[in-house]
Amino acid sequence: MCEANVYLKNKDIEELLLERVDKIIPGNGEVYLENIFGERKIVAARIKELHLVDHRIILERIETN
Amino acid sequence: MCEANVYLKNKDIEELLLERVDKIIPGNGEVYLENIFGERKIVAARIKELHLVDHRIILERIETN
Numbered sequence: 004m005c006e007a008n009v010y011l012k013n014k015d016i017e018e019l020l021l022e023r024v025d026k027i028i029p030g031n032g033e034v035y036l037e038n039i040f041g042e043r044k045i046v047a048a049r050i051k052e053l054h055l056v057d058h059r060i061i062l063e064r065i066e067t068n
Numbered sequence: 069m070c071e072a073n074v075y076l077k078n079k080d081i082e083e084l085l086l087e088r089v090d091k092i093i094p095g096n097g098e099v100y101l102e103n104i105f106g107e108r109k110i111v112a113a114r115i116k117e118l119h120l121v122d123h124r125i126i127l128e129r130i131e132t133n
């Protein structure tokens with residue numbers, strides 16, 4: 004299976020947000036995530052980079068003022 | 069290997085843009101793509117959705133006026 008782990012980068016720290024993610028839909032200052040177990044998360048972030056061979060996706064938190 | 073095919077959606081038509089993509093970096097109205105063969109493309113688009121289990125990533129062309 005080719006899902007990926009999604010990490011949220013907040014300043015210099017990366018934390019694992021959701022494992023084995025299948026579906027990702029960005030939009031309107033948020034990113035929707037859904038993994039192969041049906042778990043869903045919506046986070047205020049943008050996609051920073053994808054490294055699919057490493058199963059690794061980095062999101063970056065959107066700063067709110 | 070868990071790379072994905074990247075499709076570019078332009079209005080209602082999806083065309084295959086690059087196969088077996090490993091690395092994707094969005095930013096500044098563009099998306100940078102690099103596949104496992106070292107081919108690189110930069111397109112004026114945004115990420116619309118990712119379906120990793122299906123190895124399928126959809127970009128949406130950014131309309132220029």
